[in-house]
Amino acid sequence: MKIPKDHPRYRSLVTREKLVEAYKQGVLAPEGLIAHGRGESFDYLLGEKTVPPAEKAERASAAMLLNSKRPVLSVNGNVAVLAGESIIRLAEAVPCKVEVNLFHRTEERISKIAELLEAFSDMPVLGRNATARIPDLDQPRGICDQKGIFSADTVLVALEDGDRTEALVRTGKDVIAIDLNPLCRTSQKATITIVDEVTRALPRIIYHVEELKENPKLTQETICSFDNSENLQELMEYIRNSL
Amino acid sequence: MKIPKDHPRYRSLVTREKLVEAYKQGVLAPEGLIAHGRGESFDYLLGEKTVPPAEKAERASAAMLLNSKRPVLSVNGNVAVLAGESIIRLAEAVPCKVEVNLFHRTEERISKIAELLEAFSDMPVLGRNATARIPDLDQPRGICDQKGIFSADTVLVALEDGDRTEALVRTGKDVIAIDLNPLCRTSQKATITIVDEVTRALPRIIYHVEELKENPKLTQETICSFDNSENLQELMEYIRNSL
Numbered sequence: 001m002k003i004p005k006d007h008p009r010y011r012s013l014v015t016r017e018k019l020v021e022a023y024k025q026g027v028l029a030p031e032g033l034i035a036h037g038r039g040e041s042f043d044y045l046l047g048e049k050t051v052p053p054a055e056k057a058e059r060a061s062a063a064m065l066l067n068s069k070r071p072v073l074s075v076n077g078n079v080a081v082l083a084g085e086s087i088i089r090l091a092e093a094v095p096c097k098v099e100v101n102l103f104h105r106t107e108e109r110i111s112k113i114a115e116l117l118e119a120f121s122d123m124p125v126l127g128r129n130a131t132a133r134i135p136d137l138d139q140p141r142g143i144c145d146q147k148g149i150f151s152a153d154t155v156l157v158a159l160e161d162g163d164r165t166e167a168l169v170r171t172g173k174d175v176i177a178i179d180l181n182p183l184c185r186t187s188q189k190a191t192i193t194i195v196d197e198v199t200r201a202l203p204r205i206i207y208h209v210e211e212l213k214e215n216p217k218l219t220q221e222t223i224c225s226f227d228n229s230e231n232l233q234e235l236m237e238y239i240r241n242s243l
Numbered sequence: 244m245k246i247p248k249d250h251p252r253y254r255s256l257v258t259r260e261k262l263v264e265a266y267k268q269g270v271l272a273p274e275g276l277i278a279h280g281r282g283e284s285f286d287y288l289l290g291e292k293t294v295p296p297a298e299k300a301e302r303a304s305a306a307m308l309l310n311s312k313r314p315v316l317s318v319n320g321n322v323a324v325l326a327g328e329s330i331i332r333l334a335e336a337v338p339c340k341v342e343v344n345l346f347h348r349t350e351e352r353i354s355k356i357a358e359l360l361e362a363f364s365d366m367p368v369l370g371r372n373a374t375a376r377i378p379d380l381d382q383p384r385g386i387c388d389q390k391g392i393f394s395a396d397t398v399l400v401a402l403e404d405g406d407r408t409e410a411l412v413r414t415g416k417d418v419i420a421i422d423l424n425p426l427c428r429t430s431q432k433a434t435i436t437i438v439d440e441v442t443r444a445l446p447r448i449i450y451h452v453e454e455l456k457e458n459p460k461l462t463q464e465t466i467c468s469f470d471n472s473e474n475l476q477e478l479m480e481y482i483r484n485s486l
Binding site for chain 2: 004007008009016019020023024030031033034035036037038039040041042044045138141162163181183185236239240243
């Protein structure tokens with residue numbers, strides 16, 4: 001079905017088609033389509049733009065990635081389809097590793113997503129044939145790569161399941177979460193919560209990484225001056241005012 | 244994939260699986276999965292319950308259906324999968340017609356959804372081989388049944404596209420909309436807006452139909468005392484307070 005160009009929500013409808021197409025090609029789990037819809041609603045409430053508290057969290061995330069010893073970007077189907085290239089550009093900028101890690105895990109989808117990402121760079125993408133386990137998560141949700149998420153000190157997740165975020169935090173890792181729902185467990189439990197749409201958030205993080213990477217002192221100050229729960233409160237205030 | 248029973252969002256995950264299964268059987272368009280996700284977010288903000296302004300709109304809708312000459316319930320894939328039996332029970336209680344009407348229309352899906360509904364009753368369901376047109380809507384979004392939506396004075400829609408709601412209102416019909424997003428065009432343009440989850444809303448409307456159907460005077464009063472924009476404001480207040 002062709003989307004009528006004069007539809008007021010044309011851009012949003014085209015993004016949906018992109019995800020539907022990815023689902024048909026086996027890149028996305030059908031649950032990924034539902035998850036996208038959830039995000040759409042919250043983005044609606046944000047006015048579909050990066051609000052100031054989100055920008056602040058993006059800057060703090062850039063600083064935290066730069067300040068970590070073994071940061072890893074965790075990628076699922078939705079993120080790869082919508083923002084695969086930005087993920088690779090961010091990994092190159094920091095630099096850090098990228099791991100495909102799926103809630104509805106199948107080796108076939110892991111491979112497809114990894115290939116999709118590898119098309120943007122020579123960087124090897126982790127996640128295939130992973131054998132390590134995040135403690136306290138049942139199979140197959142707990143599977144991760146020994147050299148990736150398992151040994152990371154900081155993990156950036158986007159559109160992540162609450163159980164998995166909590167399990168990562170319990171292992172003592174710092175978790176940066178990109179999620180449009182400020183109320184979900186992932187947003188509530190993350191070390192830094194970025195309430196923004198993933199295609200807007202990643203370029204902003206890259207921008208801040210480029211700016212902070214030559215300045216360790218400013219990087220340190222950026223982390224120290226950031227308070228996640230305070231920032232989440234500010235964010236909620238934005239949504240409340242939009243209603 | 245089996246959903247872990249101990250997952251805090253088990254019920255919500257099972258509903259998603261039900262929709263995914265319906266998609267795989269060709270009942271649902273993939274865009275229906277995304278639409279469900281959008282609803283989930285707003286339901287989250289409502290606390291996943293029928294709030295008082297929603298109950299008021301449900302009662303007013305019951306009254307309006309009873310007071311109409313040719314009311315029609317318009318059904319799409321999501322509504323049929325989640326609340327097909329309630330739709331039929333409501334149609335019997337009023338009584339009124341049921342028409343399958345799809346944004347992403349294919350005759351095959353129309354038939355599958357009609358069959359799904361007809362399993363609950365002997366009532367014939369409209370929508371197959373429809374030839375009439377809602378004015379100002381391009382093909383195939385404007386197609387509807389001559390004996391159903393086209394000649395209806397009141398149409399109940401659920402999870403409906405904004406363009407279509409506006410087009411129905413422009414023809415002078417009263418539109419009752421069930422939609423979890425109070426900000427979308429469907430909610431803003433409908434005659435009566437029910438901001439509630441469809442499986443909760445329909446049984447409440449049936450309840451009020453049963454109560455009002457023997458009392459035309461009370462039915463009339465219920466309609467006259469209902470102010471949709473005022474009610475929507477109250478609803479927004481609920482969401483604002485939940486944040």
